Amino acid sequence: MGSPGPLASGCRRRPNVQLADLGGLRDFQNLDMEHPMSQKFQVTGMSCSHCVDNVQDAVKTIDPSAQVTVDLETGHVDVLSEHPRQDIVAAIENAGYKAQ
Numbered sequence: 001m002g003s004p005g006p007l008a009s010g011c012r013r014r015p016n017v018q019l020a021d022l023g024g025l026r027d028f029q030n031l032d033m034e035h036p037m038s039q040k041f042q043v044t045g046m047s048c049s050h051c052v053d054n055v056q057d058a059v060k061t062i063d064p065s066a067q068v069t070v071d072l073e074t075g076h077v078d079v080l081s082e083h084p085r086q087d088i089v090a091a092i093e094n095a096g097y098k099a100q
Ligand SMILES: [Cu+2]
Pocket: 046, 047, 048, 049, 050, 051, 052
């Protein structure tokens, strides 16, 4: 019977090489995450805290990492996201509200 030793140590090295190769890509992603855009919207049709949840969920559907701040009284919605403005408007309108 042969020994599994050499095979096991060979397998253990591969992940280290792959992680090193990903270094540049990970730096690029970190740079992007440090500069999310603050985008402001005027949303009409919200009448209660459930509507606020609907709008927040709608935006997080297209960008789970987005920070969504909603002022129910004024309809002002502030979204911290890298996603294009028109995508966020479409998501809010799909949820049944008017956004501009
Ligand atoms: Cu409501």
